[in-house]
Amino acid sequence: MAQTMRQIEKRWTAMNPREMFTYEFLDDHIADFYRQEQKLYTAFRIFAGIAILIGCLGLYGLNSFATIQRTKEVSIRKVLGTPLASIVYLFSRKFIWLILIAFLVAAPLSYFAMHNWLKHFAYHIDISAGFFIAAITASFVIAALTIASQTIKAARANPVKALKSE
Secondary structure, three states, X not given: OHHHHHHHHHHHHHHOOOOOOOOOOHHHHHHHHHHHHHHHHHHHHHHHHHHHHHHHHHHHHHHHHHHHHOHHHHHHHHHOOOOHHHHHXXXXXXXXXXXXXXXXXXXXXXXXXXXXXXXXOOXXXXXXXXXXXXXXXXXXXXXXXXXXXXXXXXXXXXXXXXHOOO
């Protein structure tokens, strides 16, 4: 490649002695077009990770607060023979509704934002329902893991400790 470029430069100088020989490769030129998009992608990934972490911490804190408030209720349900899965469902039901409502608000906004961003590219992907199904599934899995960790701990606690003052 270097030898070829030297030959081209030699011929260029012979034909145009007043003009300086400059060149750039097409793949480098195309990569420059997408360099800003790569920076945006990196920043988006970092901030999305921070947002997910903050959301999980908030959900964990809210669920911890609800669990502490309902410790006696969980203990009574446990004494009466309620299965662990029912107790976990009892706590996660309201959070699942909150996630569903948040998704219903965010999905059209993100579709609109993605559509406006992608229309500036000559070759772009189509926005399909698969992206949104993956997003809601990931949201539910993350929320379930966050909620279940605290709720299972409370449901497995000894009910005698919570009910001994009653």
